[in-house]
Structures are given as structure tokens and as C-alpha cells.
Amino acid sequence: MIKNFLNFEWKQFARSSYFQKGIAIKILLALAVLYFGGIALLVGAGLFFILKKAIPETDPLILVNNFLIFWFIFDLALRFFMQQLPVMNVKPLMIVPVKRTTIINYLLGKTALSFFNFLPLFVFVPFSIVLLVQGYPVLNVVCWFFAMLFLVLSNNFINFLINKSNTYFYVLISVLAIFIGLEFLNIYKVSAPIGVAFNTLYNNPILSIIPLVLMVVLYAVNFNFIKKEFYLDDAVSKKVKEVNAIDLSWMNRFGSVAVFLKNDVKLIYRNARPRQVMMMSFLFLFYGLIFYTQETYKNMPAFLAFASIFVTGGFLLTFGQLVPSWDSEYYKMLMSQNIPYKKYLESKWYLMVVAVAVSFVLSTPYIYFGWKIYGMIAAGALFNIGLNSFITLFGGALNRVPIELNVKAKAFSNTNGFNPTQMLIALPKMVLPMLLFYVPYKFISFEAGLITLGLSGVLGIVFKGFFLNKIEQLYQKGKYKTLAAYNEK
Incomplete structure (x- = not known):
């Protein structure tokens, strides 16, 4: 069935009036992906040595862990504006014998293929390789890397939720502004306790299961959210709303x-x-x-x-x-x-x-x-x-x-x-x-x-x-x- 879904989407794209325009734009986007991906690879490969030279008295991994929270919050804000959520015309599928769970799993699975999920890997993969070359414990580094991967995917599913409500987004922006203000005005070092949490996650590989559980829970929340509204009568029925009149x-x-x-x-x-x-x-x-x-x-x-x-x-x-x-x-x-x-x-x-x-x-x-x-x-x-x-x-x-x-x-x-x-x-x-x-x-x-x-x-x-x-x-x-x-x- 997944193969059929992919086939339907390709036909929809190929038969549309914007097919040629879409091809040209996708070529430009592919070049942009190569450019930004290349920059991310260079950053990931050189980050350890840059931090080691800038602040030699502190372990570069500890520095990275201290500021990971800012990375993830900024990534979430960027996703809100730039990441396109999965698009699929589901109304025709509601009246044919296709399981709703299959369609919903396909929709959520598409989000994992987003460039916003791959870009952090261009940083974390070379950074992790450098850590291994520098003699850091293999088990700790590998579990830390997978924890980061699970957190990136968690961000992906959080974005799916906050796109349904502006309230979540305003809370997110407020939290980011408060954290940055407290950090750089030296009122309270937010990076300290959060850095301790990430360092603890690195020092105890078994704790990498926490980000995994978080990702699974967020996937389930998104699944139930979509399933709850996945009904034909909800899609086609007209909802009566009271219009607020204003004098213009x-x-x-x-x-x-x-x-x-x-x-x-x-x-x-x-x-x-x-x-x-x-x-x-x-x-x-x-x-x-x-x-x-x-x-x-x-x-x-x-x-x-x-x-x-x-x-x-x-x-x-x-x-x-x-x-x-x-x-x-x-x-x-x-x-x-x-x-x-x-x-x-x-x-x-x-x-x-x-x-x-x-x-x-x-x-x-x-x-x-x-x-x-x-x-x-x-x-x-x-x-x-x-x-x-x-x-x-x-x-x-x-x-x-x-x-x-x-x-x-x-x-x-x-x-x-x-x-x-x-x-x-x-x-x-x-x-x-x-x-x-x-x-x-x-x-x-x-x-x-x-x-x-x-x-x-x-x-x-x-x-x-x-x-x-x-x-x-x-x-x-x-x-x-x-x-x-x-x-x-």
C-alpha cells in the first residue's frame, strides 16, 4: 500500500500544471541542500577542534552539551516557519477499503524524510566520528549520537503539533527569548543544569532510552490526533461559525x-x-x-x-x-x-x-x-x-x-x-x-x-x-x- 501511495503522489506531481516549474525549483533546492549540507559537514568535523582551541580548559563535548538546548529550541522555531508538513489528498481514500492506520503512518513517516531531520546529522555524524578518533568511549559516543537522533525526530513531531496551535509557538518563542536573555545577561546560566542533563545522558548510555521513549510518545500523540479527525463527515460537513462583524x-x-x-x-x-x-x-x-x-x-x-x-x-x-x-x-x-x-x-x-x-x-x-x-x-x-x-x-x-x-x-x-x-x-x-x-x-x-x-x-x-x-x-x-x-x- 505504501508503494501505491508513492505512485499516486508521483502521478499527481507529474500531471500537474506546475510539473516543469517544480522540476526546476527542485534542482535549485537540491543545490541548496548540497551547499548547506557541505557547510554543516565542515562545522561538524571542525567543531571539536575549534572549541578545543577557543576554550582549552573545558572538554568540547561538555561545551556542546551545555548549549544543545538552544540548538533544539531554535531548530523547532525554524521548522515552524520553513518545514512543509506532509501533504496528501485523503478524502478519496476515506471511502475505499484502506486502513486509516496505514494512511496515518505513511503521513507521519514522510516527515522523517525532511531536510530538517538530515541537516543535524551532517553535524552530529562527523562530530561523533571525531570524538571516536580522539579516544572517547565507543559505547558512550554511539548512544549519545542515537539520543541526539531521537531528539531531532522528537522535534519533528513536536513541530507537527505546534503547527495546529499558535499558542504552542508563542510559548516556544517566549521560552527561547527568556533562556537567551538569562544566559547572555548573566542572570542565570540556563546552560548549566541542562548541560548537566546532557552530560549525564552521555556518561550513562542506558539513559539514551529516554529520548527514544519521548520520540515514540510524540509519534503516538500525533497518530491519535490525526486519527481522531480522520472521518469523512468531519472533512465534508459544513461548520456553522458566528462571524464577528467589525465596522469598517x-x-x-x-x-x-x-x-x-x-x-x-x-x-x-x-x-x-x-x-x-x-x-x-x-x-x-x-x-x-x-x-x-x-x-x-x-x-x-x-x-x-x-x-x-x-x-x-x-x-x-x-x-x-x-x-x-x-x-x-x-x-x-x-x-x-x-x-x-x-x-x-x-x-x-x-x-x-x-x-x-x-x-x-x-x-x-x-x-x-x-x-x-x-x-x-x-x-x-x-x-x-x-x-x-x-x-x-x-x-x-x-x-x-x-x-x-x-x-x-x-x-x-x-x-x-x-x-x-x-x-x-x-x-x-x-x-x-x-x-x-x-x-x-x-x-x-x-x-x-x-x-x-x-x-x-x-x-x-x-x-x-x-x-x-x-x-x-x-x-x-x-x-x-x-x-x-x-x-x-
């Missing part, structure tokens, strides 16, 4: 684009997925603290320009990059209306502009780092409004991955809306502002770099109509391809 009449002042703006505000207000993205975009305001507080980056102003784009561009870079996928569930209805496509795109532009403006106001405390830093944030805000917004809308024309706003259905349908094409479109959003700032900064002055970056955004605003017309033509050209792609759910 004040938006009528925006004229013909008001109807689209109201629709977007209601979409964010009523659905968990866009609401979650909006909340996470708020965290981008703190991105500057990574760069502005470090002396190293003060000598690399191009990276400060990079950070400034993120401070005010959180909503644009998260919510904006998924336009028009947010409307995929009713895109056919929108396209059948007698409305100018340009108005639809203009409403998205206004939404991003307002978000950038609000973020800029909220970034006022960065004045603490000096007027030059705040001036860079202001220039970055203008760039986001005048150019990044149009680059984002342009990327939307190439994004044909549908989004299902019902997060609860995430285990059985593609709700990620993630497309590797977005990664390619993201490059000019990051590289262009750095170039616009760095070239005049290098040959003239810091202020010249700020003015160039800010003026590029002003020019974008001046030629707004021109850019929207060109982007509209691109959307119109791919309109029916987009509609066909949104039907492939």
Missing part, C-alpha cells in the same frame, strides 16, 4: 479600493493564519537590535541598511509576499467581477504602505542609537514604500501556491503557501537597498548613501502609476494559469 465604514474614504481593503482587514481579523503572520511581522521591529548593538556592524554600514529594511518591512516581507495567495479560496469570484485589476493591486499596495508607516512610527525608540541610525531606518521605510512594495507585488504574479485559511486542516492539505520562487524574488529586496546605499557611501559619504536610498523610494512613489500598470499586465497575462493552479488543491 471609515475606509470608504479610500474610494474604489475601499472594498478590497475591507476584505483584507476582515481576512486578517477572522482567520488564524494571516493573523499569525501579522503578529509575527511585529517581531521584525526588533531586528535592528541584532545589528545596531554590535560594534562589528558599525564598520559595515551596508549591513545596517539591510537591517533597516527589515525593521519597517516586516508586514511587507511576510504578508505581502503571499499576495495574491491569500485570496486563493475565492480568487475565481474576484476575477469574475467587473472591477479593474489595477484597483485590486492598488489596495494591496496601500495595505503595505500603511503597515510600513505604522512600523516606522513604532521604530522611534531607535533614536537612542543616534540620528544616523534613525535616518537609515527612515530611508529604508521610503525604499520599502516606493520600491520594495512593487517588487513584492511583482513576485506575487509568480506565486501560484494556494493558501487554505483553515489552519486546522494543515495536516492534510497544503496550507503553507511557501514557494521557493519567493526566495529568489526576495534577493533583490535585500541586495538592492544595500547596493543603493553602499555605492554612494563608498565614493561620497554616509549621508549620500542615505539620500540615495531614500530618493529611490520617492521615485517609486512618483512613478506609482507606471509600476502598477506594468505589474497589472503581468497579472493579466498569467491570470488563467493562476486560476488553474488555485484549483489544484
